[in-house]
Amino acid sequence: MNTAEIAPKPKQRKLLMSAGLSWMFDAMDVGIISFIAAALAAEWSLTPQQTGFFTSINSVGMAFGAAIAGIMADKYGRKAVLLWTLLIFSIASGLSAAATGFAVLCLLRFVAGFGLGGELPVASTLVSESVAAKDRGRMVVLLESFWAAGWILSALIAYFVIPKFGWQAAFLIGAVPALYALYLRKSIQDPPRFTQNIAGGRQKKLSVRERFVSVWAGPHRRSTIMLWILWFTVVFSYYGMFLWLPNVMMLKGFSLVKSFEYVLIMTLAQLPGYFTAAYFIEKFGRKFVLVVYLLLTAASAAWFGNATSEGMLIAAGICLSFFNLGAWGGMYAYTPELYPTRVRSTGVGLAASFGRVGGIIGPYLVGMLVARQVSIGAIFWIFFITILVGAVAVLLLGSETKGKELTD
Numbered sequence: 001m002n003t004a005e006i007a008p009k010p011k012q013r014k015l016l017m018s019a020g021l022s023w024m025f026d027a028m029d030v031g032i033i034s035f036i037a038a039a040l041a042a043e044w045s046l047t048p049q050q051t052g053f054f055t056s057i058n059s060v061g062m063a064f065g066a067a068i069a070g071i072m073a074d075k076y077g078r079k080a081v082l083l084w085t086l087l088i089f090s091i092a093s094g095l096s097a098a099a100t101g102f103a104v105l106c107l108l109r110f111v112a113g114f115g116l117g118g119e120l121p122v123a124s125t126l127v128s129e130s131v132a133a134k135d136r137g138r139m140v141v142l143l144e145s146f147w148a149a150g151w152i153l154s155a156l157i158a159y160f161v162i163p164k165f166g167w168q169a170a171f172l173i174g175a176v177p178a179l180y181a182l183y184l185r186k187s188i189q190d191p192p193r194f195t196q197n198i199a200g201g202r203q204k205k206l207s208v209r210e211r212f213v214s215v216w217a218g219p220h221r222r223s224t225i226m227l228w229i230l231w232f233t234v235v236f237s238y239y240g241m242f243l244w245l246p247n248v249m250m251l252k253g254f255s256l257v258k259s260f261e262y263v264l265i266m267t268l269a270q271l272p273g274y275f276t277a278a279y280f281i282e283k284f285g286r287k288f289v290l291v292v293y294l295l296l297t298a299a300s301a302a303w304f305g306n307a308t309s310e311g312m313l314i315a316a317g318i319c320l321s322f323f324n325l326g327a328w329g330g331m332y333a334y335t336p337e338l339y340p341t342r343v344r345s346t347g348v349g350l351a352a353s354f355g356r357v358g359g360i361i362g363p364y365l366v367g368m369l370v371a372r373q374v375s376i377g378a379i380f381w382i383f384f385i386t387i388l389v390g391a392v393a394v395l396l397l398g399s400e401t402k403g404k405e406l407t408d
Contacts, residue, residue, distance in 0.1 A: 012139060015130055018187045019123045020146035022086050025177035026116050027150025028157070029093050031267075032174060033058055033109070035158030035260060036167045038246040043167075044102065052367020055243040057106045059235075059359030061113025066356055069118025070125075070349015071208055074342065077190045078126040082119060086181045089115025094175025097168040112174075117356055121335075121348040128336040129191035129344070133403055136337070137286060141278040141329035148270030148325055155264035158246075162260075194341060211346040215339065223338040224347070226397035230290070231355025233390030234331055237383040238324060240362025241301065245317070248376055252313065266317035270325040277326035285402040286334040287394055293327035294391035298384045300324070305380020337401040 033055060041051050065085065073081040092112035099105035124140055131139045154170075161169050206214065215224055245266070249259035273293075281289045300323055304316035339347035369379050 012131060012135065015127060015188065016139060016142055018184060019082075019127050020143050021180060022082065022119060022177065022184065023123055023143055024146040024150040024153070025086070025090065025174075025180065026119055027147040028154045029089060029112065029116060029150075029174045030058065031151040031154030032157060032170045034243045035154065035162060035246055035263075036170060037243065038250060038259065039162055039167045041247065046102070048367045048371040049364075050102065050367075051247065052364040052370075054102070054106060054109070055239070055363035055367075056360045058109050058113035058116070059239060059356045059363075061110040061115075062117025062359060063353045063356035065114035065117030065119075065353075066121050066349045067353035068114075068349075070121050070345045070347075070352070071211055073122045073125065073345040073349070074206075074211060078122055078129075078194060078345065079184075079188055079190050082122050082126065082188070083181050083184055085115045085118035085122065086177055086184070087115070089113070089119065090175050090177035090181070093171055094178070096174070097171035117352065118349075120332075121352040122345060124332045125336050125345045125348050126188070126191060128333070129194060129341070134282070137281040137330075137333040137402065138278045140333035140336070141274060141281055144325070144329035144332050145271060145274035145278070147328070148267070148274055151267045151270060152264070155260065155267045159260045159264055206342060211343050212350070214343045215347045215350055220339060220347070222397055223399065224351070226393050227335055227338065227347075227351040228354045229393040229397075230331060230390045231335075231351045232358040233386045233393075234294075234324075234327060234358075235355035236358025236362040237297070237301065237387050238328070238362075239359040240366050241304075241320065241324075241380070241383055243363045244366050247370075249313075251370070251376060262314060262317070265314060266321045269318040269321040273322035273324070273326035274329050277329045281330055281333055282402065285400050286330055286337075287398050287400050289330040290327060290334065290394045290398070291391050293323045293330060294387055294394070296323040297327055298387040298391070301380050301387065302384040305383075306377040334398075334401065337404065338399075 037046075037051050037055050040046055040054065046054070069081050069085055089112045092108050092115065096105060096108040096112065099108055124143060127143050128136055128140050157170050157173060161173070214220070245263050246259045249262055254262065277289050277293060297320065300316055300319040304313065304320050307313040307316050335348050335351055336344050365382075366379055
């Protein structure tokens with residue numbers, strides 16, 4: 001693989017770094033939840049159902065945030081909504097450190113999730129609209145690679161900070177992005193494609209209902225059905241598996257610190273997963289990357305759930321991280337390309353919002369099944385089947401967008 005083929009140009013690099021760091025902070029916050037859940041389960045004696053609820057409530061907020069922010073970004077601009085969502089989630093994360101009870105902590109995580117869910121689809125839309133067709137897919141996947149950096153950062157915080165300073169310190173670190181929002185005010189702008197639509201008076205004419213109807217109108221209905229299935233299956237499996245990884249490792253007999261160490265090793269595999277997807281997405285197309293990476297994610301899930309040795313468990317976890325996060329990158333690159341400018345952020349936001357329903361169900365379902373003493377192997381077969389459904393939806397309903405200009 002020629003690394004020059006995936007390296008962005010200087011102007012693109014500035015955009016990628018500006019939006020990517022906000023993406024990294026998002027991932028850091030979500031990743032920290034999985035480790036804090038394991039620490040809280042021990043410190044507050046949480047039941048598996050409570051642990052599942054705690055990891056799911058973030059996704060409830062993300063579902064609302066994705067839909068509302070997507071609609072608002074088509075009306076008021078990508079930059080403004082990106083900044084506000086970043087502030088909302090970072091402030092709520094910092095306040096979470098002061099929570100003294102389970103109910104208050106869950107409420108704050110809902111608010112943080114609202115900001116998180118809103119920021120992600122808006123950031124991907126902004127980058128997608130700002131880059132030429134030949135580089136667009138690669139740039140959005142590289143944007144997604146900052147998610148891996150955030151998860152690695154969260155794993156490092158969990159390994160070095162939580163055992164020594166407690167979970168509250170991890171939440172305080174999550175408040176840092178509020179300062180970064182001040183930098184973003186000057187470093188990014190709305191894409192020319194969006195501002196031209198504003199100048200032409202086309203962008204604000206649609207009501208919320210009209211935007212929703214447009215996403216489901218004849219020309220876009222097939223794509224919307226495919227995307228909603230894809231997002232649901234990917235988010236359901238990702239949050240169900242990865243938010244429970246530290247707990248799964250503990251259920252398999254490892255200590256809390258050892259579980260954090262192994263999850264950190266698995267998380268490192270996310271970066272090459274993104275980089276290979278960034279290369280292949282412009283070489284072979286969006287459908288190729290999504291279908292192949294999803295099929296290999298499904299195989300890795302089945303392998304991980306039924307691993308019988310320490311070595312197999314780590315190897316399967318590495319493969320799971322590699323292929324699952326590569327598929328995420330392909331999904332974020334693909335989604336904005338299927339809608340016109342005036343409803344692009346709405347389409348992305350609604351697909352992401354429906355996906356977050358899967359993010360709510362996934363970790364909570366795992367908690368219920370663990371409480372009923374269902375084996376980890378059986379639970380991961382559920383994820384295997386779910387991911388296959390997403391791959392089939394893309395294969396049968398998806399249309400290739402590689403090299404095509406975005407429509408206005």
